[in-house]
Amino acid sequence: MNAPAQATPEEAPPLLTVEHLTMRFGGLVAVDDVSFSARSDHITAIIGPNGAGKTTVFNCLTGFYKPTSGRLSVEHPRNGRLLLERMEGYLIPRRAGVARTFQNIRLFAAMSVLENLVVAQHNRLMRASGFTVLGLLGAPVYRRAEQRAVERARYWLDRIGLTASADMNAGNLPYGAQRRLEIARAMCIDPILLCLDEPAAGLNPRESAELNELILYIRDQEEVGVLLIEHDMSVVMQISDHIVVLDYGRKISDGSPKQVRHDPAVIRAYLGEEEGEEERPAATEQPD
Amino acid sequence: MALSTPGASNASSSRPFDTVAALKESAVVAAMVFVLAIGLLGFHIEDVTGGLELVTRFDAVAVAVVLGFCGRLALIALREGRPLPVVLTAGPIGLALIAVLLYVQISGDQGAVRWLPFGSVVMDWVVGIAVIGFALRALLGIWRSTDMRSAEERDAAMDRFGAQVQRVARVLGPFLLGFAVILPFLPGVDRRLLDIGTLVLTYVMLGWGLNIVVGLAGLLDLGYVAFYAVGAYSYALLATHFGLSFWVCLPFAGIMSAFAGILLGFPVLRLRGDYLAIVTLGFGEMIRIILLNWYQFTNGPDGISGIPRPSFFGLPFKHYAAEGVTTFHQFFGLPFAPIHRIMFLYYVILVMALITNLVTLRIRKLPIGRGWEALREDEIACRSLGINPRNTKLTAFAMGAMFGGFGGAFFATRLGFISPESFTFIESAVILAIVVLGGMGSQIGVVFGAVLLIGLPEMFRELSQYRMLAFGAAMVTIMVWRPRGLLAHREPTLRLGEPPPPATAKGAE
Numbered sequence: 001m002n003a004p005a006q007a008t009p010e011e012a013p014p015l016l017t018v019e020h021l022t023m024r025f026g027g028l029v030a031v032d033d034v035s036f037s038a039r040s041d042h043i044t045a046i047i048g049p050n051g052a053g054k055t056t057v058f059n060c061l062t063g064f065y066k067p068t069s070g071r072l073s074v075e076h077p078r079n080g081r082l083l084l085e086r087m088e089g090y091l092i093p094r095r096a097g098v099a100r101t102f103q104n105i106r107l108f109a110a111m112s113v114l115e116n117l118v119v120a121q122h123n124r125l126m127r128a129s130g131f132t133v134l135g136l137l138g139a140p141v142y143r144r145a146e147q148r149a150v151e152r153a154r155y156w157l158d159r160i161g162l163t164a165s166a167d168m169n170a171g172n173l174p175y176g177a178q179r180r181l182e183i184a185r186a187m188c189i190d191p192i193l194l195c196l197d198e199p200a201a202g203l204n205p206r207e208s209a210e211l212n213e214l215i216l217y218i219r220d221q222e223e224v225g226v227l228l229i230e231h232d233m234s235v236v237m238q239i240s241d242h243i244v245v246l247d248y249g250r251k252i253s254d255g256s257p258k259q260v261r262h263d264p265a266v267i268r269a270y271l272g273e274e275e276g277e278e279e280r281p282a283a284t285e286q287p288d
Numbered sequence: 289m290a291l292s293t294p295g296a297s298n299a300s301s302s303r304p305f306d307t308v309a310a311l312k313e314s315a316v317v318a319a320m321v322f323v324l325a326i327g328l329l330g331f332h333i334e335d336v337t338g339g340l341e342l343v344t345r346f347d348a349v350a351v352a353v354v355l356g357f358c359g360r361l362a363l364i365a366l367r368e369g370r371p372l373p374v375v376l377t378a379g380p381i382g383l384a385l386i387a388v389l390l391y392v393q394i395s396g397d398q399g400a401v402r403w404l405p406f407g408s409v410v411m412d413w414v415v416g417i418a419v420i421g422f423a424l425r426a427l428l429g430i431w432r433s434t435d436m437r438s439a440e441e442r443d444a445a446m447d448r449f450g451a452q453v454q455r456v457a458r459v460l461g462p463f464l465l466g467f468a469v470i471l472p473f474l475p476g477v478d479r480r481l482l483d484i485g486t487l488v489l490t491y492v493m494l495g496w497g498l499n500i501v502v503g504l505a506g507l508l509d510l511g512y513v514a515f516y517a518v519g520a521y522s523y524a525l526l527a528t529h530f531g532l533s534f535w536v537c538l539p540f541a542g543i544m545s546a547f548a549g550i551l552l553g554f555p556v557l558r559l560r561g562d563y564l565a566i567v568t569l570g571f572g573e574m575i576r577i578i579l580l581n582w583y584q585f586t587n588g589p590d591g592i593s594g595i596p597r598p599s600f601f602g603l604p605f606k607h608y609a610a611e612g613v614t615t616f617h618q619f620f621g622l623p624f625a626p627i628h629r630i631m632f633l634y635y636v637i638l639v640m641a642l643i644t645n646l647v648t649l650r651i652r653k654l655p656i657g658r659g660w661e662a663l664r665e666d667e668i669a670c671r672s673l674g675i676n677p678r679n680t681k682l683t684a685f686a687m688g689a690m691f692g693g694f695g696g697a698f699f700a701t702r703l704g705f706i707s708p709e710s711f712t713f714i715e716s717a718v719i720l721a722i723v724v725l726g727g728m729g730s731q732i733g734v735v736f737g738a739v740l741l742i743g744l745p746e747m748f749r750e751l752s753q754y755r756m757l758a759f760g761a762a763m764v765t766i767m768v769w770r771p772r773g774l775l776a777h778r779e780p781t782l783r784l785g786e787p788p789p790p791a792t793a794k795g796a797e
Binding site: 062063064089090091092093094099100102106107108109110111112114115118119120122123125126129131132135136138142146150153154157163166167185186189 | 647650651654655656658659661662664665666668669670671672673674675676677683778780781782783784
């Protein structure tokens, strides 16, 4: 599973390049000079103990925070090289094709499962509906576009096994299904990079295995790069091609799962004290 | 004047009835009633010759305490599945109360009032109806032989009911519409009834307009009347200064209001919930105060009079027309009747309301409508999907405001006179109440809400002093009983091929 990292030629520019990203909240440095890159044929995992700044990196990438300094660039196949830190939040998914999910699931709970997936195709449908004018007049152009959107939604519903619940309210789905739906919804915006914030949190082992399959499918069949925050080591070690380890906002390790697993800095900060990661006595010494 | 002691013994239910606990709970309630009543009922300031006098009414306090005690006891009995004693005590007492009240009302014999617990007709009507309500509830309990259901079951049942009503509404809608169309020609429909119909339809239209902002986009707007005012003044000023006709001005009124909506939208983009409500409230008041003080432009508190009435494709509704102008009745060879104009206005607002409804229903199924609903559900998720929250919110404000503006223009042409007094906060509150009462996002709910809140109070104008009281009571009841509104049930805008299931699977769990 980790083979493609070595097998593919390295000339192609990485999909996402993060350079010297720093995010300060007042006196607190949440992310401190972090650089890494993610490739479109990779599942890149960001791991680290609680409060290491993983979600902050995500929020910077997806425009919810403006980074204090650093450069975040995405190589989009059609739109060229885009600098995320200069874009407005809602344009990042639209132009740069960066989609994300949330640690605490954010579905449109009172809307149906199908509608959740159709809303994700909002911008394309808005253009097809002539910014509402054509749609209001009932133009066939719009009806066809809507049909296509439903087809796309159905494709993803089949993939995540929720076709039967398509007309249910999203808020009434079981927890695991909500997680999968959120991923499918993010995929409906046609991203080139999918950022998953703890997708396996709260899943049982069977659901977790299904999730792994889905993420691998997204990488291999949809050819979308995946960036992943995860606490569940079984998920991380099984499926990721590339791991970035953060601790106290700093990058302490970066490499293939095998390299990371044997990195003494990581063992010291994280893996070695798996049981008691909340109280970390060794955390005072900061590895460089 | 005790009304019920449905306590201890005779019921034959399996569960033992804990008399002591029931009495204790009722005593607590009675104590709470005492604390409230001693201040609210116990002292009364009366106007007597030579000044004011403090009158004590401890008898009323005592009655209130007894009522509180017995009412709680009755509720406990219902909860514990012993409706029979409640029927046996509350039924006769309630009937007796109502009988005395009817006697007083019909004969005008005020002497009998002293037989009533509070000695005040209105208060005793409330008590009488409440007692009868208890008895009926208990009777229902015997008939169904079920205990009082839990709040969730009730909510689920109401949701099923809402879904049923919406299914029925699809069939009923055309009938209601047909009824609305032929209403002016029905026997016994006079000018007063038509006026009420026109008023109700105006509020239905405003409710549908506000429903876009509040129900779909989830932006709580307490200043909707501002757009109503902008529309009314746009039409009034354009018509009186430039002599433009109603039909020419109507789009302008809508555009001006939509513009006002965007103007309001910009500063409140970042606000949500309570904060948004307060700013919109302020905006509503600002518009009213501007209208009041910009004397040169709006004629201030004097208002604008002589606003032209709408014509029927250029045919005015007048007895005698100016030189060279054919009037409506001349053209159709009818005898002149003032009701023609009333009927015409009724149809104008009917058509305008229908257009509002059609546009809203249609827009709900368009990406912009789904975008509004998504924004209501989760703004952050919307941003992560590339939906521009700013534009989406602004279009919701503009669209809602536009329909408010149309309504305002109609209001101006119907009355022929407008002044800032017509656009006070209470109007916003009423429109919002219609939307909330009917069920946010529900189109048929708004119709029910408008009939309930505008139609009924207009029908019973004689009881006008208690209208706001009834209004408040209705709102409190809805908020306790069904916080999402009477008919809040959302049908998905899209289904996946299969026809909608015959029974809602959702309510079952």
